[in-house]
Amino acid sequence: MIRKLNNQDHAKVFSFLKEEPSFNLFIIGDIEAFGYETEFQQIWGEFDEKLNLISVMLRFHDSYLVYAKEAFDVEGYARLLPVEGPVQLSGKSEVVEKFETQSFIQLGEKKKMYFAECRSKSHAKDPDSRPVHLADFEDVDRIMELRSRIKEFVITPSRRDILVQAMKSKTGRTYYIEENGQMISAAGTAAENSISAMIVGVCTHPEHRNKGLASETLIALMEDLMEIEKKTLCLFYDNPAAGSIYHRLGFKDIGKWTMYR
Known part of the structure; x- marks a missing residue:
């Protein structure tokens, strides 16, 4: 029933x-x-x-x-x-x-990914890394503009509303690095709850890749959520290169996740 x-x-x-x-x-x-x-x-x-x-x-x-x-x-x-x-x-x-x-x-359209979980961070923040900022409502359009440049991302009409709603309800947040006023790398959370959070929207502007920016952004996010708020983090990925980055940061595969979009 x-x-x-x-x-x-x-x-x-x-x-x-x-x-x-x-x-x-x-x-x-x-x-x-x-x-x-x-x-x-x-x-x-x-x-x-x-x-x-x-x-x-x-x-x-x-x-x-x-x-x-x-x-x-x-x-x-x-x-x-x-x-x-x-x-x-x-x-x-x-x-x-x-x-x-x-x-x-x-x-x-079907997309199948690895599902990974992190309970303990394995990397500390590099003191020489760029400043990482926590996005506010005024940054929403910059987040969407950056995501629109990532070919792997599907940007549907409701995505902006969902992002704003997550900020309002404190179920999601976005950390980012900028250069000359332009957002060039970001990583966020979704479905934050009392015990855990999902990592989403990890991306770097195509012109600024291979500089370790995604890792720097993720490490800042992980410090706040895991060390201060004591939450478990989860994410899914399908790119082996991305998987190796997440594994270095302390994530472990626990299964597979399928999305139809």
């Missing part, structure tokens, strides 16, 4: 999600920040015959996240997705790839 979840389900939902907290970072963060009843967010859950929660799907704006630990009602969730694609869907690869069997939905 799949039904919409509400505040009365909260204890059961979090007990279920915290069995794999890193993989459920986005869902945990969004529920902590926005709850169960908002215009832009909905959460559904599937229960077995003993009323145990066995799977969850969250809608955040036009994106969907699904999590399950065992067999679940793929078709039932697929019936809740938009009838007009492409559908933006994300989650553990072994979970969301099951939706490829549902011919009546149109999934977005």
Whole structure:
């Protein structure tokens, strides 16, 4: 049985999600920040015959996240997705790839990545590194302009609104390096919650690559979140070169993540 979840389900939902907290970072963060009843967010859950929660799907704006630990009602969730694609869907690869069997939905372009987690930082900040700044609302357009230069990034109409909303709700932040007033490297977080955060938007302007700027930005971010706020950090990547940078900084692979965009 799949039904919409509400505040009365909260204890059961979090007990279920915290069995794999890193993989459920986005869902945990969004529920902590926005709850169960908002215009832009909905959460559904599937229960077995003993009323145990066995799977969850969250809608955040036009994106969907699904999590399950065992067999679940793929078709039932697929019936809740938009009838007009492409559908933006994300989650553990072994979970969301099951939706490829549902011919009546149109999934977005598939991207499969490694999922990595960091519990202890392995690099200290270089005293000779460039200043790293924490972005504010006035920097939003500069962040979007930098991201638009990165061919691997998909910039949808809702991305700016999501970035602003993350800043307002304190579920996301962006650190950056600038030169002559231009933002040239950045790294941010999303789905920040009481125990963890997801690293997103790691990028460097094409004309300023191979200078270690992304690492400098990440190290500053990691110092604040891990050493001061004691949070676990997660990220996904598909580029082996990027993976080697993250591994040097203390990240370890724990699985794979698939996105349809």
